[in-house]
Amino acid sequence: MLCNWCGKQVDSNSKFCPNCGKEILKEEKEVSSENLKTEEKTASQTSDNKVDEAVNETKSSDNSVVVEKANVGLAILSFFIPLAGLIIFLVKKDDEPKTAKTSGICAIVGFLLGFILSFIMTFLVINGGLRISEKVIDKSLNVVDKAIDKSDDVINDIEENKNVDISSSWSNYEFSVNGKLVKLPCTYKELKEATGFSMKTAQENSSLSNNYYTLVNMYKNDKLALYTEILNDTDSDVKYTDAKITKVGQSKYQVSTGADKLTFPGNLKAGDEITEDKIKELFGEPTDVYNYESDGYKSVTYTYNEDTTWTTTNFYEIKIVNGIIDELTLDNRNYK
Numbered sequence: 001m002l003c004n005w006c007g008k009q010v011d012s013n014s015k016f017c018p019n020c021g022k023e024i025l026k027e028e029k030e031v032s033s034e035n036l037k038t039e040e041k042t043a044s045q046t047s048d049n050k051v052d053e054a055v056n057e058t059k060s061s062d063n064s065v066v067v068e069k070a071n072v073g074l075a076i077l078s079f080f081i082p083l084a085g086l087i088i089f090l091v092k093k094d095d096e097p098k099t100a101k102t103s104g105i106c107a108i109v110g111f112l113l114g115f116i117l118s119f120i121m122t123f124l125v126i127n128g129g130l131r132i133s134e135k136v137i138d139k140s141l142n143v144v145d146k147a148i149d150k151s152d153d154v155i156n157d158i159e160e161n162k163n164v165d166i167s168s169s170w171s172n173y174e175f176s177v178n179g180k181l182v183k184l185p186c187t188y189k190e191l192k193e194a195t196g197f198s199m200k201t202a203q204e205n206s207s208l209s210n211n212y213y214t215l216v217n218m219y220k221n222d223k224l225a226l227y228t229e230i231l232n233d234t235d236s237d238v239k240y241t242d243a244k245i246t247k248v249g250q251s252k253y254q255v256s257t258g259a260d261k262l263t264f265p266g267n268l269k270a271g272d273e274i275t276e277d278k279i280k281e282l283f284g285e286p287t288d289v290y291n292y293e294s295d296g297y298k299s300v301t302y303t304y305n306e307d308t309t310w311t312t313t314n315f316y317e318i319k320i321v322n323g324i325i326d327e328l329t330l331d332n333r334n335y336k
Contacts, residue, residue, distance in 0.1 A: 078103040082111035170265035170283060170304055170316035173332040175248065177262045184332040185231070185244040191218075195260060197225045199240060206240050208232040213333065216240060225259035226250055231333055247313075249329035252321075264328045265316060272325050276300070279318060287315075298322055311335035 003010050003017040010017050017023075078085025085107025093100040173184040180194040192198050197218035208214060210232050218226040229247035232238050250262045252271045261269045266282040268274065279286070279302055288303040298321070305315035317329040 074099060074103045075106045078106040079110040082107040082114075085110070168266050168282060170330070171306060171314075172265070173314075173330055175262050175264050175330060177260055184248065184330060185246045185334075188230075188241045188243070188245060191228070191245050191248075195226065195262075196220050197260075204239070204241050207237045208240055208243050209237050210235055211335065213246070220259060223254075223257050223259060225254055226262070227329075229331070229333065231335075233335055246333035247329065247331040249317075249327060251327040252324060262328070264330060268318065268325060268328055270325050270328055273323055274318075274320060274325055275323070276302075276320075279320075283316070296322075299326070 002008070003020065003022070005022045006017060006020040008017065008019040010019070015023060074085075074088055078088060085103045089100045089104035089107065091100075092103070175182055175184075177195045182190060182194050188199075195218070197220050198204075199216055199218060203216055208230065213229055213231040216228050216230050217224055218228055227247075227249040228245050230240060230243040231246045232243045248262070250259070250264075250270045255261055255269070255271045261271070263269055266279075268282075283302075283304055286302040287305050290301040290303075292299040300320045302318045302320070303315055304317075305313075308314065312334045313331050314333070315329075315331050317327075317331075318325065319327040319329075
């Protein structure tokens with residue numbers, strides 16, 4: 001270190017300068033050091049106080065945001081449900097007066113607005129000012145009545161179907177649709193009443209020669225619903241509608257376009273899944289089996305028939321494509 005008086009280099013532990021002999025002063029520097037420490041401690045305390053104040057301000061700000069969100073939500077609830085607003089007002093009027101006041105005001109506004117609208121609507125209806133609305137109400141009630149009636153019909157159909165017993169024996173030549181049992185041969189009227197299917201008008205007016213048969217398609221809502229075959233086994237010409245229906249057939253395609261499903265012997269329906277084992281379990285070994293397969297397409301037709309002569313064709317045919325019933329055909333044609 002340097003001497004305070006002569007400026008010569010001296011030992012830091014020396015009390016007197018060896019050059020000038022004067023006492024070396026250290027007190028001033030030590031005092032300065034102590035002052036510096038005091039200032040640093042004061043600055044640190046000041047900084048800590050500022051940090052605490054900032055934290056408190058942040059907490060206060062956060063609490064303010066939460067309360068504001070609560071006010072908005074409760075205000076909306078109070079407006080649409082005035083009773084809820086009244087409850088909120090009574091519960092929070094001491095602890096959260098701002099929330100309570102806002103909820104109370106919104107509840108009053110919501111209640112008054114609802115009351116005014118109800119009064120206006122009642123007045124206009126009584127004085128005939130809402131005739132259009134009355135018509136709308138009447139129309140809505142009619143729609144409801146029709147829906148109820150339709151539901152009743154559906155329930156009745158379900159109940160009827162529960163009571164229909166489809167024979168597992170195909171040789172009974174029975175099938176059902178819409179809860180009604182039909183046996184081949186049948187009349188056109190019987191089939192139409194049971195299924196709702198009908199011929200085209202031109203065919204209904206056509207004539208069929210005696211001892212002839214022909215294929216006729218049945219429709220519902222302009223959609224192809226059923227294949228049929230009619231037979232005239234009389235001694236004179238008859239209209240198509242007076243001939244016997246001896247054969248019916250329905251395909252998966254017809255069902256997919258909205259046709260009512262026929263239930264064939266064994267409770268089989270077009271479009272249902274089935275296996276070869278199941279068919280044999282129901283009807284035994286088929287009289288004939290025809291297979292066709294190409295590029296992922298596999299078709300198998302199972303035919304069951306009774307004694308067939310040149311005057312009769314009596315059979316049940318089940319066509320399966322890739323495990324799905326593609327078409328079902330039931331035939332009971334007998335000439336006199």
